[in-house]
Amino acid sequence: MRIGILGTGNLAAALGEGWARAGHEVVVGGRSPDRAQGLAERLGRGVRAASPREVVAGRDAVLLAVSWEGVEEMLRSAGADEGLLAGVPLIDPTNAVEHGVGVLLTGPGESFAGRIARLAPGAHVVKAFHLFPAGQWTGSGGGDGAAVTVAMCGDDPAALEVVGELVRDVGGVPAVLGGLDRARQVEEAAGFVIGLAFGGHDPNSAIPRVPSPVAARTRE
Template sequence: MSTRSDPLTRRAALVLGGALILASSCLAAGLPASAQTAAQPVRIGVIGAGNIGSTIGGLWAKAGHEVMLSSRHPEELKSIVEGLGPKAKAGNPAEAIAFGDVVFIAVPYKAYPQLAQDYAGALKGKVVIDAGNATQARDGDVFGEVQASGIAAVSAKYLSGAKVVRGFNAANYKIFAKNAHREGGSMAIPIAGDDPKALAIAAQLVRDAGFDPVEVGPLAKADTFAMGSPGFGLDLKADELRTHLGVTR
């Protein structure tokens, strides 16, 4: 039985196909990855408009994607979205989820239980890129869950039903802002997820943001680059990151 979100997933996959064709053409022509942009825009709903949400959302907007940043008070986001250009707009979380072919989660980890309570149905079947990290000082009981079970399992619990890919969580937003589309070799971004199509879509969005994706493996492997792990906070090229994390493919 198809779900209501299936057409969005198919549309995102079609966009991915066009983007990969364009990327192949760029590589054949000898163009750098930073010159590659999606053939068609993806609609991306960003849950959270703080440092990481506005940084990565802004990179996607500048790459030609349609981006909706969200908060409970979207009227307060006017200056942020104006600074990101005409492809960016503001809404509340429900609007951003409905808007997005892909949803980017960029809120404090302590908000995940409430996020699940309020939006589990709306997120079901969606491609969700999860950038959250758990810290003891900020996230309370949820941090304890992560310490006990690992962040991959806890994200899977609270984002149950979504096609979750962990990504853009392995460094500070300032590192992303500094290194997007840099010359001399792209910064590698590790990603992990269980759905191959969702992983492929996330990988293309990593490229569009100006980085080089490294597919680490299934979602459980996200613990290898979680905050506090040896894979966190690294500024490496793709081959270097694969070696560091023991990724062989």
């Protein structure tokens, strides 16, 4: 696939590395051309740096790996308001939460993914990759190496397929929770995890081990 990555920080680096390793064509860009060039050189494997507009042009999927404060500016510089992302699967991994606390900073009932959908008319927004630390995708996340489930939300079935494939390519198992109207829920889930972790608790131990009745039936 031809993948564009907006943002040049930790998550851009981790998923860029994973997708380039899986054989995809990856282009990265952010507000700093120097940082984009530096990341492209660090990742190797043919990864290129480009302007935000070039990053989104003609891609099979675009990852918005930007701090929530920079999302509006980044989408504008990529031409999202002019429709340049129309029809493109746009992956939203952002966590618009109060740092170290986990309280969502969106308005009551609103999801950040929904806000992104309004800022990028016609884009097929898929909420994904927001729950796990970037190191999960490069094997440096401190996990036990077991495959993790990546909960996703989105309204376009084809975009969900594309993003699901990109989840598998970095060792995850995609799980579609529902449409973009469920995005607030998965964003709250990240806030819950962040709140417990920064409060000194193991978030994994705060979730019951509930077996999936569907998975059990499939095994029978």
